[in-house]
Amino acid sequence: xxxxxxxxxxxxxxxxxxxxxxxxxxxxxxxxxPVRYTSPEFFAREWDEVFARTWLLAAPSSDxxxxxxxxxxxTGPESFIVVRQADGSVAAHYNVCPHRGSRLVTxxxxxQDSFTCPFHSWRYGIDGHNQKVTDAExxxxxxxxxxxxxxxVRAEEAAGxxxxxxxxxxxxxxxxxxxxxxxxxxxxxxxxxxxxHRRSDxxxxxxxxxxxxxxxxxxxxxxxxxxxxxxxxxHIDLFPHGLSRxxxxxxxxxxxxxxxxxxxxxxxxxLADAGVDPDSFTGTAMESRAAxxxxxxxxxxxxxxxxxxxxxxxxxxxxxxxIFPNTQIGCxxxxxxxxxxxxxxxxxxxxxxxxxxxxxxxxxxxxGAPGWMGLGADVDxxxxxxxxxVHTGLGEPPGMGEVLDQDSDLLPIVQAGARxxxxxxxxxxxxxxxxxHFHVELDRxxxx
Amino acid sequence: xxxxxxxxxxxxxxxxxPxxxxxxxxxxxxxxxxxPCxxxxxxxxxxxxxxxxxxxxxxxxxxxxxPESGDxxxxxVGPESFIVVRGDDGAIHAHYNVCPHRGSRLVTxxxxxLDRFTCPFHSWKFDLEGRNVAVTDPExxxxxxxxxxxxxxxVRCEVAVxxxxxxxxxxxxxxxxxxxxxxxxxxxxxxxxxxxxxHRRSDxxxxxxxxxxxxxxIYHLHAVHPQTQCLMDDRTQIDLWPGGLSRxxxxxxxxxxxxxxxxxxxxxxxxxxxDAGIDPETYNGTAAETRRAVQVAKRRRSADLGLGYERxxxxxxxxxxxxxLFPNAQIGCxxxxxxxxxxxxxxxxxNQxxxxxxxxxxxxxxxxxSAPAWMGLxEDTDxxxxxxxxxVHTGLGEPPGLGEVLDQDSDLLPIVQAGARxxxxxxxxxxxxxxxxxHFHAELDRxMEAGV
Numbered sequence: 039x040x041x042x043x044x045x046x047x048x049x050x051x052x053x054x055x056x057x058x059x060x061x062x063x064x065x066x067x068x069x070x071x072p073v074r075y076t077s078p079e080f081f082a083r084e085w086d087e088v089f090a091r092t093w094l095l096a097a098p099s100s101d102x103x104x105x106x107x108x109x110x111x112x113t114g115p116e117s118f119i120v121v122r123q124a125d126g127s128v129a130a131h132y133n134v135c136p137h138r139g140s141r142l143v144t145x146x147x148x149x150q151d152s153f154t155c156p157f158h159s160w161r162y163g164i165d166g167h168n169q170k171v172t173d174a175e176x177x178x179x180x181x182x183x184x185x186x187x188x189x190x191v192r193a194e195e196a197a198g199x200x201x202x203x204x205x206x207x208x209x210x211x212x213x214x215x216x217x218x219x220x221x222x223x224x225x226x227x228x229x230x231x232x233x234x235h236r237r238s239d240x241x242x243x244x245x246x247x248x249x250x251x252x253x254x255x256x257x258x259x260x261x262x263x264x265x266x267x268x269x270x271x272x273h274i275d276l277f278p279h280g281l282s283r284x285x286x287x288x289x290x291x292x293x294x295x296x297x298x299x300x301x302x303x304x305x306x307x308x309l310a311d312a313g314v315d316p317d318s319f320t321g322t323a324m325e326s327r328a329a330x331x332x333x334x335x336x337x338x339x340x341x342x343x344x345x346x347x348x349x350x351x352x353x354x355x356x357x358x359x360x361i362f363p364n365t366q367i368g369c370x371x372x373x374x375x376x377x378x379x380x381x382x383x384x385x386x387x388x389x390x391x392x393x394x395x396x397x398x399x400x401x402x403x404x405x406g407a408p409g410w411m412g413l414g415a416d417v418d419x420x421x422x423x424x425x426x427x428v429h430t431g432l433g434e435p436p437g438m439g440e441v442l443d444q445d446s447d448l449l450p451i452v453q454a455g456a457r458x459x460x461x462x463x464x465x466x467x468x469x470x471x472x473x474x475h476f477h478v479e480l481d482r483x484x485x486x
Numbered sequence: 487x488x489x490x491x492x493x494x495x496x497x498x499x500x501x502x503x504p505x506x507x508x509x510x511x512x513x514x515x516x517x518x519x520x521x522p523c524x525x526x527x528x529x530x531x532x533x534x535x536x537x538x539x540x541x542x543x544x545x546x547x548x549x550x551x552x553p554e555s556g557d558x559x560x561x562x563v564g565p566e567s568f569i570v571v572r573g574d575d576g577a578i579h580a581h582y583n584v585c586p587h588r589g590s591r592l593v594t595x596x597x598x599x600l601d602r603f604t605c606p607f608h609s610w611k612f613d614l615e616g617r618n619v620a621v622t623d624p625e626x627x628x629x630x631x632x633x634x635x636x637x638x639x640x641v642r643c644e645v646a647v648x649x650x651x652x653x654x655x656x657x658x659x660x661x662x663x664x665x666x667x668x669x670x671x672x673x674x675x676x677x678x679x680x681x682x683x684x685h686r687r688s689d690x691x692x693x694x695x696x697x698x699x700x701x702x703x704i705y706h707l708h709a710v711h712p713q714t715q716c717l718m719d720d721r722t723q724i725d726l727w728p729g730g731l732s733r734x735x736x737x738x739x740x741x742x743x744x745x746x747x748x749x750x751x752x753x754x755x756x757x758x759x760x761d762a763g764i765d766p767e768t769y770n771g772t773a774a775e776t777r778r779a780v781q782v783a784k785r786r787r788s789a790d791l792g793l794g795y796e797r798x799x800x801x802x803x804x805x806x807x808x809x810x811l812f813p814n815a816q817i818g819c820x821x822x823x824x825x826x827x828x829x830x831x832x833x834x835x836x837n838q839x840x841x842x843x844x845x846x847x848x849x850x851x852x853x854x855x856s857a858p859a860w861m862g863l864x865e866d867t868d869x870x871x872x873x874x875x876x877x878v879h880t881g882l883g884e885p886p887g888l889g890e891v892l893d894q895d896s897d898l899l900p901i902v903q904a905g906a907r908x909x910x911x912x913x914x915x916x917x918x919x920x921x922x923x924x925h926f927h928a929e930l931d932r933x934m935e936a937g938v
Binding site for chain 2 (some may be wrong): 090116117131132133134135136137138139140141145156157158161172173176177178180181182183184186188191204317373383440
């Protein structure tokens with residue numbers, strides 16, 4: 039392996055602009071104090087200085103298409119109602135009744151023209167304005183003068199995703215996302231819909247989750263079963279303000295995998311997903327990635343999908359974007375994965391991993407979700423039914439396949455090490471450059 | 487329509503009675519909006535313990551639980567535990583449930599009867615008054631060590647209306663002086679002649695003041711407990727007294743004004759008629775007239791059985807008359823029984839409390855007399871007072887098993903607590919229907935602003 043992963047030839051022969059490397063950012067070689075993973079004080083400061091001031095991915099726009107459609111977005115100690123307005127814009131309100139503080143909604147999502155508090159039936163319009171104070175004549179006017187509307191926060195949309203921000207003064211979402219927005223837009227997420235939504239509680243700091251999902255260096259050790267089909271030679275780009283991307287080549291054996299010739303069962307599955315018959319395929323395992331790209335491009339032309347804006351790497355690989363602070367988006371032409379690492383309400387040593395698969399339905403023979411995405415036979419990929427959110431508790435296997443079960447087993451033992459007085463802080467390789475980039479941005483906000 | 491001025495509500499029916507009179511002058515607690523950090527902040531909770539709980543009379547339990555010398559119960563509150571015991575002298579004493587040797591709890595049971603207390607750790611012994619009667623192997627202690635004092639540490643303990651209160655502050659004013667405004671009211675119920683017939687405790691995911699708040703108003707009935715609207719009115723009378731004392735009438739056997747059908751004698755109203763000895767089949771009044779009918783029937787039954795209801799107003803016979811005792815006790819009074827509600831702060835977590843509720847019943851061995859059905863005392867409950875029921879404790883997230891209304895409250899309180907912790911919540915907006923909440927919080931603020 040090379041010292042600079044940007045010189046790894048994951049885009050061999052490509053002159054597609056999407057594959058071009060971003061200008062390098064040097065985040066140095068320091069070792070941060072591991073207190074960031076365990077300290078309640080650090081955790082509280084992080085909430086106030088980072089989460090309360092940054093754009094947080096709340097939901098896909100396709101979950102709230104019509105006026106009155108809403109989703110509940112919980113993060114840390116807060117809960118928000120994100121709701122489509124009559125004019126087509128999106129609003130977000132604290133899910134808190136100003137009367138006594140009760141939550142207004144407890145379901146995950148719904149569609150209503152008003153919200154009624156379950157405690158004393160005060161009612162609010164979808165714009166957050168108070169419509170009814172029950173028995174208003176039993177309030178002294180000075181009490182109601184304190185304000186009876188919901189408290190709203192900033193809510194903006196980009197690339198088919200809704201973000202919220204608790205900081206009134208935050209710069210516009212599109213400005214923050216500018217370096218990666220045109221890339222995200224190539225996937226047409228506004229034309230995708232949720233086909234799977236899972237949430238699971240893990241016994242680690244939320245940044246332990248970010249760290250693990252930000253690098254493919256651990257694949258050979260934690261997920262050896264992936265070595266025949268996912269390469270850990272990668273391409274990493276860093277952008278200002280904690281944004282990043284990484285290519286994870288698929289349909290190509292790992293650098294640590296001994297057999298780069300034979301079409302192993304994993305490679306055979308990826309070929310079949312692209313419409314290539316593995317039995318008649320004459321290439322090697324290392325040649326499968328190019329064959330998959332070629333086949334997908336052919337299929338797109340046949341069924342009228344416009345793949346011209348995608349590079350070959352986008353067709354085969356997972357192209358993963360990192361959005362500070364706690365979102366990662368794994369992109370494929372067929373589907374995107376929204377990964378969120380949500381801090382616990384009060385415990386720095388717990389987080390909730392939330393993952394949503396957004397799928398672009400195409401009603402054409404031979405087109406479907408790739409098998410490795412693990413969408414069961416009972417999944418309605420047409421988008422007609424929005425699946426329920428499945429939530430698994432602490433210590434339960436997340437039930438999202440072998441790879442994630444392995445991660446959820448591992449993270450608590452990494453967390454335990456972060457707590458040790460024998461641990462002096464992480465030593466990040468250049469394969470882990472996105473971790474360093476993320477933590478440098480975190481420090482910048484905390485020092486803010 | 488409800489009025490801001492409660493004098494216009496005039497909720498009483500029946501014969502005018504001085505008990506029902508409004509307290510004057512009315513106390514004005516203003517219109518401020520308190521900082522919601524009081525519901526979740528750990529520093530606030532620690533200060534609250536020192537300035538409020540450590541310096542207030544706290545309802546420890548009914549005296550009828552400890553009638554004989556040596557009878558004791560434990561009273562746990564926040565980080566503390568007390569032994570409340572009837573001494574050889576017949577007086578009730580309260581001691582920290584803490585051995586002065588190494589700090590061990592002396593008793594772990596809820597109740598019992600003992601001649602003396604023996605520490606489970608090194609078997610030091612103490613008499614009922616808390617005096618040390620045995621140091622194991624005293625010859626192995628240097629005399630200067632034992633001179634530090636080896637008796638239990640006692641706290642103030644006084645009894646009023648059959649209820650035992652303790653206070654950690656030796657300087658506190660006498661219990662009866664503090665309770666003076668409501669003591670004559672509570673005395674009417676002869677609580678000293680009642681027995682515990684049900685005792686439940688459940689842990690809830692909210693601050694203890696969230697519990698106090700929810701139980702101190704009936705504004706939420708229509709939204710959280712809609713099934714009560716057919717038989718419980720939410721038009722109310724609220725009275726406030728200095729020192730954080732309050733009362734509220736909750737009219738029973740009368741549909742709420744919000745309830746559509748004021749005529750039909752619905753099943754809830756029927757049950758209340760039966761409780762008072764009226765056959766709902768032959769009753770020919772409306773639902774709205776039932777409250778008065780219940781009052782008349784109960785008064786007639788009292789005359790038949792010699793229950794002495796002359797001392798009660800008509801409203802006291804039909805309604806729930808609920809007293810609020812600062813900081814964390816509420817007492818719901820009925821001629822047949824009273825409910826002791828306590829909102830016990832967690833040892834350290836501001837987001838948890840324990841709701842403790844005791845039903846004390848006055849046993850009358852007469853045909854047709856029993857506990858009203860709505861109290862939910864099961865068939866297997868011994869109403870005679872011969873057996874003291876065990877305390878049933880349910881944990882966080884479990885339904886308290888106290889009936890539908892309390893299950894609804896226990897579901898609701900954690901979602902109110904969650905909102906209180908939000909940076910989007912700026913503090914509660916209390917109506918005059920929530921006058922007791924404002925009165926309670928004003929007293930809390932007064933104590934918090936005072937020095938320790």
